[in-house]
């Protein structure tokens with residue numbers, strides 16, 4: 154009889170639990186079924202009236218039911234909390250990416266798009282792209298490129314070294330990729346190599362300690378200075394338009410002989426230097442293990458410089474400030 158009572162109590166507990174939908178009603182249920190004057194404690198009081206055998210049996214049953222009830226209340230409480238959090242989250246969950254900034258999509262940075270454009274121009278005449286590391290050895294950056302040990306470009310005031318023995322550095326020019334590419338490949342070679350370079354420069358309107366260059370290299374049978382001129386004139390016209398005038402003036406670079414600077418006059422502006430170039434010095438070919446008599450030309454162009462000229466940008470830092478008012482113009 155006593156046991157039937159307990160079963161009924163348990164069934165009515167389950168009913169009450171099912172109907173409960175907040176923590177208040179749960180604590181009421183807890184009080185009603187497990188509290189000091191609860192139905193179960195009343196049953197517990199009956200134990201003393203039972204025979205020894207029944208005492209044990211009934212006692213165990215009460216213990217079981219008490220445990221079950223308290224566990225189920227606990228679980229229900231956790232579930233209710235989860236539902237409450239979820240509701241709150243749904244209500245409060247505003248998408249912070251919306252309306253925070255005006256949603257205008259993304260856009261390529263002007264430096265990347267100028268680099269892409271130059272690469273496109275050269276790939277249209279058969280050049281492929283080669284890459285090299287930004288952390289380089291002094292050998293690739295200077296020695297292999299025929300740069301004498303006394304050359305000022307090697308000074309710590311110009312170059313950012315990354316070890317005390319000055320054997321490793323942040324590349325100061327993308328010309329390093331010429332060396333790497335020639336070490337791994339045989340002529341004919343037609344490559345351009347866009348990338349970031351580093352110099353120990355103070356920021357001013359035309360200099361930045363980090364900037365971008367595109368190196369070019371062509372090595373093939375009987376390549377001559379005429380090929381160099383024709384190729385760079387084609388590039389300049391493609392990039393600035395047919396009205397641009399081009400002038401080659403003699404210059405010096407350790408890795409080319411003869412060397413030249415290319416100047417452009419555009420929209421009636423003064424002559425402005427845009428790149429360095431020349432016929433690859435035989436010592437460079439020797440350093441990479443190419444046979445005597447190999448011929449080729451190379452050039453190096455500053456990406457920021459190209460962009461500044463074309464868009465009339467007066468300070469190099471505009472490229473790195475990431476001011477959207479500037480970037481959106483291109």
Ligand code: DAH
Pocket residue numbers: 325326327328368369406408409428429430431451452453454
């Ligand atoms: N590396 C040179 C610089 O950073 C640019 C350059 C000039 C590259 C002449 C060349 C070249 O390949 O032939 O100033």
